[in-house]
Amino acid sequence: MVKVNSPKALEEIIQKKKKESGKEGTYISICGGTGCIASGGNGVLEAFQEVIADDPDVKLVRTGCHGFCERGPLVVIQPQGILYQKVKPGDAADIYEKTIKNGEIIKKHLYRDQKKQAYEKEADVPFYKFQKRIVFKMNGHIDPEKIDDYLAMDGYSALSKVLTSMKPDQIIDTVIKSGLRGRGGGGFPAGIKWKSTKAATGDKKYVLCNADEGDPGAFMDRSIMEGNPHSVIEGMLIGAYAIGSDEGYIYIRNEYPLAIKRLKVALEQAREYGFLGKNILGTDFSFDIKINRGGGAFVCGESTALMLSIEGKVGRPRTKYIHTADSGLWDKPTNLNNVETWANIPHIFNKGVDWFTSIGTGDVSEHPWGGSKGTKIFSLVGKVNNTGLVEVPFGITLRDIIFKIGGGIKNSKKGRKFKAVQTGGPSGGCIPEKHLDEPVDFDGLTKMGSMMGSGGMIVMDDHTCLVEVARYFVDFLKDESCGKCTPCREGLRRMSQILNRIVVGEGKEGDIELLEKLASAMEISSLCALGQTAAYPVLSTIKYFREEYERHIKDGYCDGKQCTELIRYNIDEDACTGCSICAKKCPTKAISGELKKTYRIDQSECVRCGVCFNVCNFNAVEILSGSEIKEKMGE
C-alpha cells in the first residue's frame, strides 16, 4: 500500500476509492454486528456471496451493527434502502432473483409494526425514522475491516483539514464551541478537558479512549468500534494533534473480541496508509495507538482506575485532587474520552460547529455547559416492542423514544402499561410517567433525578417492582465497588441488606429513612463517582415511588407483583374456562383440575414463576399480594 503523505494525496485517494467502491450501483448491506452474527448473519453473508458470485454489477458489504439487532439478521438493499429482517441463508437466492433483478418487494421479509403495517424502506421504519444517525450513519454502509470503504466516504478528511488549516488552539476552541460533552457518563465538555491537557506542563502526553463499557445492557461503544473503528481513530488523531500527544491507548473490555479484532485491523490499515505513525500526511505530527485489554471490573471504567489498570496495577480509583490532565497515565498529562465522544469529532470538523450546535438543546455560545449538543446513542431495552441501539438528537422527549421509536409497551393488549424508565446505567435513576414529555439531555435527566450515564435506557411496565429494581442495582454495585473507601463499600453492604429484607417482606419501620441517610453520606463522602452515585437508584425510586416502599414494609404488598415472597398466583374460578393450558405449562405441576371445569394452584408446589399468568388467554390467573391474599384465599 502506498503511504498517503500529503493532504493532496489523501484527496486523490478519496476520489479514487469513491469510484472503486461501486456504491453508485446496487449493493447489498448485510449486518455483521455481534447481534446479527449471533442470529445467523455469517450464514446469510455466505449465501449471498454464492448467489451473486457471477454478477459483477452487484456488490456485497458486510457492515457493522445497524442497531435493530432484535430483528436480525438484517439485510438492506441499496441504493433503494429496502430493509429485510430475520433473513435466513435460504432466502438469498429468492431475494436476488426477485428484488435485485426484478425490483419486486418480498412482503414476508418486511418489518411489520404492532398494527401489522409493513414497511419497505429502512428509513420509513419507525425505529429508524425518528432517529438522527450521525455517529452511526456509516454503520450500514461500510465494511469496518476495509479502510477503503471509510475513505470512500471522505474518511480522514477531517484530519487532513485540521492538520493543514488549523492551529491546535483553534481546534480546541472549535470543540469547546461545538458544546460536545463527554458521552461516557460525566458529560464534561470535551474541549475544556483538551484545553487543560494541552496547557499541562510536560513533553509527554497521552490520549486515551475509554472502551470499557461496563454498564449492563449497554453496547453502543461496541457497535461503534465494530461498525466504524476509523471514526474513533480519526477522532483520537485530531485530539492528539490538538493536545500535543504522540501516544494513545484504547482501553477495551476483554469481552469484546470482535471489536478488538476490527480495531486491530483498522489500526494496521491506518498505519499502512500512514495515518498513524511518523509524519502523518507529511507533517511533523506523529501519533500511534495501542490497544489495552480491560481488567474485567466495572470500576476499571473510572478514569483513574483505568489509568492504573493500563499501568498494570490493580484498578482502584484514586483521589483526583490532582487532575489526570496534569498527572494521569504514568504521572503524565493525560486526556481520556469515551468511544462515542471520539467518534463525534470528525463530524464536527467535517460539517462545522454551526451544524453541530443546530442539533440539541440549550445555548452553548457562552459556555459548553449551556446545553447538550449533537446526538446520543441509547441502548433501548426492557418492556418495549422495538429494542436496540437508537441514536437521537438531544431534546427528544422520553415519550418519543419509547413510544415512537420503541413502538410502545410490550403486551399492551394484555393490559401492560408504562411505569418507569431507568436511564444512566446501574447508578442511574427511575423516571416516572409524569416526566415523559420532558426533553432528554444531560441536565434534564439530572433534574429528573436520574442521569445520562453512558446511555442505558430500560423501560419498565406496571408489572415491575421498583424496590426490586433498586435492590438489583445496589447488589450489582455492592459487588463491583472496588472496596477501597468506607462509605461505598460498607454503605452498599447495608443498603443491600435493607433492600433485601424489604423485598421479602421483612422491612422495618425506619428503613426508608435509614436508606436516605446512608445515601446522602455516600454521595458526599465517597472517593469516586461509583460510590457518589451508587445511591441514585434508591433515591430516585424513593422519590417517585415512596408509597411502594411503605406498602412493602407495612402491608407486605408488592405493587409490581414481582417480589415472589409477597405474592400468590391464584386462578379466578369464574373466569377460568378449564382449558388446562396453565396446568400443562406449569414447570412444577402445581396446577390441577378438570378439563372444561376449573383449575387450582397448589400453593405449596408453586414456585411463582408466572408462567400460568402469561399463558392464560382468559385473564383468569390473578396475582395477589398483601391483604388480597387473605381476602381471596383465606390464607
Added chain:
Amino acid sequence: MEIKLNGKKVKANEGEYILDVAQRENIYIPTLCDHPAVKPTGACRMCLVEAGVEGRKKKIVTSCAFHVKQGLEVNTDTPTIKEARKVVMDLLLARAPNSESLKEMAQKLDMETVSTFEPVENAGDCILCGLCTRVCDEVVGANAISFNSRGADMDVGGPLLDVPQDCIGCGACAYVCPTDCIGLKDDGEKRYLEKWDRELPLMKCRECGWPFMPAFQAIKFNESTKVPKDFFKLCPDCRN
C-alpha cells in the same frame, strides 16, 4: 502562604496537606488511614472537611490528601461534615466492635461507641484502611500483603489470602494498624502474626542470646540498608 482554617488565618507551606496544617494548629480531625510514613490514600473518609478557594463554592474533600493552596478556606466541623463522619464511623464500628481506639474516636465524635448495624461477619476488627499493606510496600519494601477481591467482599492478607510467603515478620503492619487487629506474638523462639497466619523463627543475639529479630527481616534489611554484614547479628542493646 496563608490559608483560612475555621475562619482563622494560618500559615501553610507549599506541598503540605490540609491535615498537616490542622494538626500543627491543634485542630482535631479524625483520621484512620493516614500515617506520616506513607503516602495518603483517602480510603477511610474520616478526615472529610469542606474546602475551597475564597469566593468559590466549597467542596467536600479528604484533608489527608488535599494539598493547600493560596487563598484556600477550610471548615473542619460543619454540620454536614459531622453527620457524614458519624455515618462513616457507625459503619466502621460494625467491622471493629472490639477496637478501643475506634470507640475513643466515636466518643470524640459525640456518638455511641456501639454500631447501630449488626457486626460484619468475619471482619475480625479490620477496617480495611490499608495502612498495613502500604507500610509493607512503601516502607518495608516486602510487598507481602495486599487487598483481595473487591466490593463488600474485600479483605486484606497474603496473595489469595494464603500465608504471605514474602512476609519477613518485621511487624510494621501490626505497629501501624489503627485497630490493633493483626496480633503479633513473640514467644521466645518464634514470632507469629495471627492475621496473616505467618510464623517465623526468631534470630538470637550472638552476644546475649535474646531472640530479637526474625531472620528474614535481617536479610531483607541487610539488603536494603547497606549496614555492615554483621550488623544484625547483635541485638540493639549489645550493638551499643
